[in-house]
Amino acid sequence: MFNYYLRLAWKSLWATPVVTLLMLIAIALGIGSAMGTLTIYHLMSADPIPEKSAQLFAVQLKSYDNKQSSWGMNDGYPLQITHQDAVNLSHSSVAVKQTPMVRTGFAVQTDNPDIAPILKSVRAANSDFFAMFNAPFAYGSAWDKNSDQQALEVTVIGAKLNQQLFGGGNNVGKILYFDQKAFRIVGILQAWQPTPQYYDVNNGAFRTGEQIFIPFALIASNKYRSWGNNNSYKNEEVNTFDEKLVSESHWIQYWVELKNPQQKNAYQAYLKNYISQQKQLGRFERDDASADLKNVTTWLTYNEVVSEDNNVLVGLSFLLLVVCLVNTVGLLLAKFLRRAPEVGVRRALGASQTQVFLQHLVEVSLLGLTGGLLGILLAQLGLWLLKNNYEQYQLLTDMDITMLLTAPVLAIGSSIIAGLYPAWKICRTQPAVYLKSQ
Amino acid sequence: MLKMQQINKIYRTELVETHALREFNLSVNEGEFVTVTGPSGSGKTTFLNIAGLLEEISQGQYFLDGVNVVGLNDKERSRLRNEKIGFIFQSFNLIPDLNLFENVDVPLRYRGFNAKERKRRIEQALEQVGLAARMKHLPAQLSGGQQQRVAIARALAGEPKFLLADEPTGNLDSLMARQVMELLKNINKQGTTIVMVTHDAALARCGQRNIQIVDGQVCDFSLYDKNPQASAFENPQTAASTTTTAASIA
Numbered sequence: 001m002f003n004y005y006l007r008l009a010w011k012s013l014w015a016t017p018v019v020t021l022l023m024l025i026a027i028a029l030g031i032g033s034a035m036g037t038l039t040i041y042h043l044m045s046a047d048p049i050p051e052k053s054a055q056l057f058a059v060q061l062k063s064y065d066n067k068q069s070s071w072g073m074n075d076g077y078p079l080q081i082t083h084q085d086a087v088n089l090s091h092s093s094v095a096v097k098q099t100p101m102v103r104t105g106f107a108v109q110t111d112n113p114d115i116a117p118i119l120k121s122v123r124a125a126n127s128d129f130f131a132m133f134n135a136p137f138a139y140g141s142a143w144d145k146n147s148d149q150q151a152l153e154v155t156v157i158g159a160k161l162n163q164q165l166f167g168g169g170n171n172v173g174k175i176l177y178f179d180q181k182a183f184r185i186v187g188i189l190q191a192w193q194p195t196p197q198y199y200d201v202n203n204g205a206f207r208t209g210e211q212i213f214i215p216f217a218l219i220a221s222n223k224y225r226s227w228g229n230n231n232s233y234k235n236e237e238v239n240t241f242d243e244k245l246v247s248e249s250h251w252i253q254y255w256v257e258l259k260n261p262q263q264k265n266a267y268q269a270y271l272k273n274y275i276s277q278q279k280q281l282g283r284f285e286r287d288d289a290s291a292d293l294k295n296v297t298t299w300l301t302y303n304e305v306v307s308e309d310n311n312v313l314v315g316l317s318f319l320l321l322v323v324c325l326v327n328t329v330g331l332l333l334a335k336f337l338r339r340a341p342e343v344g345v346r347r348a349l350g351a352s353q354t355q356v357f358l359q360h361l362v363e364v365s366l367l368g369l370t371g372g373l374l375g376i377l378l379a380q381l382g383l384w385l386l387k388n389n390y391e392q393y394q395l396l397t398d399m400d401i402t403m404l405l406t407a408p409v410l411a412i413g414s415s416i417i418a419g420l421y422p423a424w425k426i427c428r429t430q431p432a433v434y435l436k437s438q
Numbered sequence: 439m440l441k442m443q444q445i446n447k448i449y450r451t452e453l454v455e456t457h458a459l460r461e462f463n464l465s466v467n468e469g470e471f472v473t474v475t476g477p478s479g480s481g482k483t484t485f486l487n488i489a490g491l492l493e494e495i496s497q498g499q500y501f502l503d504g505v506n507v508v509g510l511n512d513k514e515r516s517r518l519r520n521e522k523i524g525f526i527f528q529s530f531n532l533i534p535d536l537n538l539f540e541n542v543d544v545p546l547r548y549r550g551f552n553a554k555e556r557k558r559r560i561e562q563a564l565e566q567v568g569l570a571a572r573m574k575h576l577p578a579q580l581s582g583g584q585q586q587r588v589a590i591a592r593a594l595a596g597e598p599k600f601l602l603a604d605e606p607t608g609n610l611d612s613l614m615a616r617q618v619m620e621l622l623k624n625i626n627k628q629g630t631t632i633v634m635v636t637h638d639a640a641l642a643r644c645g646q647r648n649i650q651i652v653d654g655q656v657c658d659f660s661l662y663d664k665n666p667q668a669s670a671f672e673n674p675q676t677a678a679s680t681t682t683t684a685a686s687i688a
Contacts, residue, residue: 011536012535342533345531345533345544346533346548347516348490348492349519349548350516350519350520350521350545350549351516351548352512352513352516352517353512354512354513355516430492432483432487432492435492435525435527435531435604
């Protein structure tokens with residue numbers, strides 16, 4: 001009977017094109033707005049590395065002095081650590097993998113004189129970075145530990161930059177010039193863009209990630225300045241780069257990979273010892289000086305990557321969907337009740353109430369599916385407009401398969417809910433009333 | 439075929455109770471052609487709706503082809519209605535968006551026949567009413583008489599034992615009405631029981647028996663032991679006077 005109901009639904013929708021169009025517009029608007037905001041929310045709140053999010057931890061140190069009652073975030077921990085702490089911590093062998101990192105940048109050139117220098121942001125990190133954050137290589141690999149230790153001028157570049165500079169392909173071994181210093185390409189990544197960019201949320205979690213990676217040790221040796229946030233609680237003279245390196249200025253992010261609770265306990269013990277040691281050296285003056293480890297999901301919540309405004313926006317768009325559906329209920333009710341005489345005939349010819357009910361539910365489902373598909377198009381249009389007008393939405397406007405599947409399910413589901421009352425009302429039609437009067 | 443015993447049908451509103459049928463008793467045998475007449479508001483339509491399982495009774499017993507329909511749920515009543523009863527309405531009640539083939543198909547869909555069987559029955563039914571060549575036409579493209587023939591084809595396609603006709607010629611001119619009545623008589627001759635409600639005294643004589651309903655009760659009936667149907671159409675005035683005579687004798 002389903003095919004029969006489907007055919008009747010098709011005929012019915014075409015029989016009243018204006019009403020059908022109005023209902024489709026209402027559903028499409030509701031679904032479009034709901035799906036648009038939901039897509040952004042979904043991408044914002046997604047776990048960017050589900051396979052490892054519980055094993056990667058951001059390291060925070062409460063290193064400031066007693067003059068501050070609290071500094072940093074609400075829990076009293078700054079988001080970043082000092083350069084000297086980053087260097088010290090990177091000597092630890094407790095963590096499986098670890099990396100300090102900072103965003104910097106410089107002018108990029110190739111040997112090709114036709115390509116003008118490009119100003120690019122760069123991520124300085126240790127070689128563990130790539131394995132820790134599952135960055136996939138298309139060609140070559142990460143630089144070796146020796147490059148980390150010796151601050152060798154090697155680089156890994158992203159697929160996009162590889163395409164931009166070389167037109168793609170394997171360019172491992174070629175030379176790039178960063179601020180006129182020659183860097184050898186050792187690896188080229190595949191297209192890779194964690195969303196949100198959880199490992200550094202200082203400059204916005206949803207901006208496009210860096211396409212150039214260099215050893216962290218080069219920050220000190222080449223005096224690369226931070227392109228991210230620099231915070232300090234201490235009033236100290238910082239006139240030179242070398243002074244900055246030993247200052248209490250917080251500008252380095254630090255991440256570790258700890259595979260299990262035992263490793264985490266061991267690392268926490270290590271940090272505790274480190275703080276005691278630093279206290280003896282006159283740093284970490286506070287009685288409550290301590291360290292904290294936050295995994296990826298906690299880190300994203302902690303940094304309020306999904307703001308309260310986004311939650312409100314999703315709520316409002318669903319409210320719009322409800323308004324659209326209430327309108328659809330009214331239109332469906334009017335349409336179905338107008339068809340009461342036909343339903344009376346069908347009932348007289350042997351249709352049960354259930355069959356009439358199902359026939360009309362199939363019709364609203366078809367309507368919902370069509371409206372849902374139109375809604376996806378509307379949502380895509382809205383997202384495209386956002387993408388082209390606001391840079392911060394660049395990474396949040398690509399509807400993934402989950403969202404594409406959610407839209408028709410949401411559309412059909414909500415249309416069925418909208419159609420339940422009209423379908424129930426029409427199936428309760430007393431056939432005798434209409435058979436005489438038709 | 440149809441047996442109603444002590445049936446009461448009461449319509450209740452907040453203010454009024456209306457007794458549409460009151461201790462209504464009637465038996466119709468298999469193969470009979472019974473006509474039902476009565477003044478407006480006498481309960482003819484209520485009787486027809488109850489007979490066609492479109493309304494439930496307030497009290498009493500109703501057996502349709504041996505099945506006690508009292509207490510059946512909607513699904514069982516719908517099934518019984520689909521299998522046993524064919525309806526013919528005054529205003530044809532064809533579904534305007536469906537062509538003739540699809541209109542006749544409606545009851546067969548609910549019966550659950552496969553496509554091949556449905557096609558066979560639809561073609562046969564439309565053939566029987568002389569409209570096989572127009573099965574792709576929409577109802578609006580047909581005359582009133584043709585539309586009523588389609589409605590008859592729809593009623594016949596399910597091969598019901600029992601045809602309920604409510605003023606089947608009420609919206610037709612005399613020529614078309616005659617054709618429709620001829621069709622009904624032929625159907626009855628083939629063994630289908632027919633109960634036909636009519637205002638028209640001449641048409642009432644087409645049946646083998648006429649039931650008069652007044653104030654929700656069977657108040658009178660007339661038996662025609664001859665075969666007056668044909669002449670009733672040819673000479674309605676004579677037929678009407680014969681009915682009166684028969685009624686007064688009864």
